[in-house]
Amino acid sequence: MSAPVVDVHAHAIVPEIEAAVAGRAGLDAHRALDARRNGAESLEVSGKMVAARIPQLVGVDRRLADMDAAGIDVQVVSPSPSHYHYWADRELAQAVTSSANRGIAALVAEEPLRLVGLGLIALQHPGDAVAALDDAVITCGLAGVEISSFAPGVELSDARLEPFWARAAELNAVVFLHPFGCSLDERLDRFYLSNTVGQPVENAVALSHIIFAGVLDRHPTLTVLAAHGGGYLPTYIGRSDHAWEVRPEARRCADLPSSYLPRITFDSLVHGAGALRALVDAVGAESVVLGSDYPFDMGITDPVSQVRAAGLTEAVTRSILGDNAFRLGLSTASSGVQS
Template identity: 65%
Template sequence: MTAAPTVDVHAHVLLPEVEALVAGRPGLTAARALDARRNGAAALAVSGRMVRDRAPRMTDVPARIAAMDAQGVDVQLVSPSPSHYHSWAPRDTAEKVYRLANEATAAHCAGAPHRLRGLGLAPLQHPDLAVTALDHALGQGLLGVEISSHAPGRELSDPAYEPFWSRAEDSGALVFLHPFGCTLDERLDRWYLSNTVGQPTENAVALSHLIFSGVLDRHPELRILAAHGGGYLPTHIGRSDHAWSVRPDAGADCAHPPSSYLRRLWFDSLVHDPHVLRELVRVAGADRVLLGSDFPFDMGSDDPLGTLRSAGLADADFHAVRGANATALLDLA
């Protein structure tokens, strides 16, 4: 177990070429206005400075590797910044975005192929394009795709995504569920609630759609990794189990108690609380939790190994989360 590399499965790459592509296109202004309403002016000002300060670690491979070395991380699974989703984009723009994002992410990882693995993007606003985007990502040598918790007007339980789930299952691709934005909108526009409350909420809602709709029953071999420890769902899964057991509407499309599906998903360790991390390991299983830092954003952990150690896990569980689980899931051996 201790011989496995230390693997961080939640690390981001910034792709200026994607932003250059969408600049000036119809729809971008409205999308940015919505983002501003959801986050509030104070949060946007702080985030702008933070991203500028940390951008070199998301764009420059030597800077990234130096930071990884300082953290004691051997391998990162690199995914595009969720700001690159651009779920407002019409079909032609969305196709250009995912192709450019996939190719640019693959090129970034090629700068240190023994240290970096990558994920592409899939445009959920166009369900059929999500399938071709996944195939394109795999063709670039990426391990799968990153997706948001929903698309405008569509939840992950939407039947239109069935071909995407089928293709992901058949190909063995990894699907990294990472929300961007929260539909609670202006209710969260102060004190950075858009992230601190919004992201865990979006994770919980998206995973609940996958569980209660039967997506995980129909596609039992799906490999889904949830960011932010799955949000609120793992620590409140008892409420879901209770509803499933007492209400016929809650259990209509889900074959088993919701808690049982946690052991068929994977979760990163980024929960910011050692007690919550221990509970995540308990309910999902030590073999289903992977080290994640949200590198290099300020809402992540600059010392992911130290954060993991603070949970006081059993030695075998610590090394499983540190890297053995990811080594198996990503086939790094």
């Protein structure tokens, strides 16, 4: 019997979060930055796209029907990245993370045999990260938390995040790295480059901060799950290795950067059979899991079929579809669901 088929990359909207931030100081500036980064055309298209998907983002009935149609047994649900609100002050940020953790937990409680949840921390307030993580995992029973690639003034290499990484490792909590927004700003404000180019860039930058800063040296049991196949980093890691060999300022990690890739988990959302095969070659078959980005338009509705179309061995395919997620605790072992 194989493990359940698990989609680790799916999102939900928590209405209480947007209610909490409505009318608050800083929201207008945040929206203006979002407009500058994405451009008016993409914002309009995205607004209509999200509105059309509200039944999938808020309730469970359509979600479960879509899972069944796609051959997904278990779905790992994280808040929509639009919920990060890293502009929020400390008090508001605590309301955001609390709402996210409880909102996702409530969604999971409706179908605990099919859904696993991830919460949020306020990355812009590193000193509160451990408390938010404990709230998500211990209080709300979630499997971990979702974070973006950076927050204003906070990179993932920031020393102030050390207690968070240590606590995540101690709890065996998953830290799901999912960028939202790109620091290249208006250079990507047309043709939807903010997403098609910006997201893979942000994944690569954020993972590089984690690797080069020695986060995985200090916390070897930390579970980092990278969306979008880790962006550009895994299949261009040779350049990082070369920098580590020739530049002293790049030797802040103990070993070659490529040696850390098997210690990170990557979703399969790389949009192409050749790209998926290259990802598996770069990071190892045990470090890739199924991801769809449900229900957004940059995701895919047939993730299982796309993995099977990559021409991988049956053992590797089984690992990606469910075995690896099961091993990470991103499944519902008590469900009895088998693929």
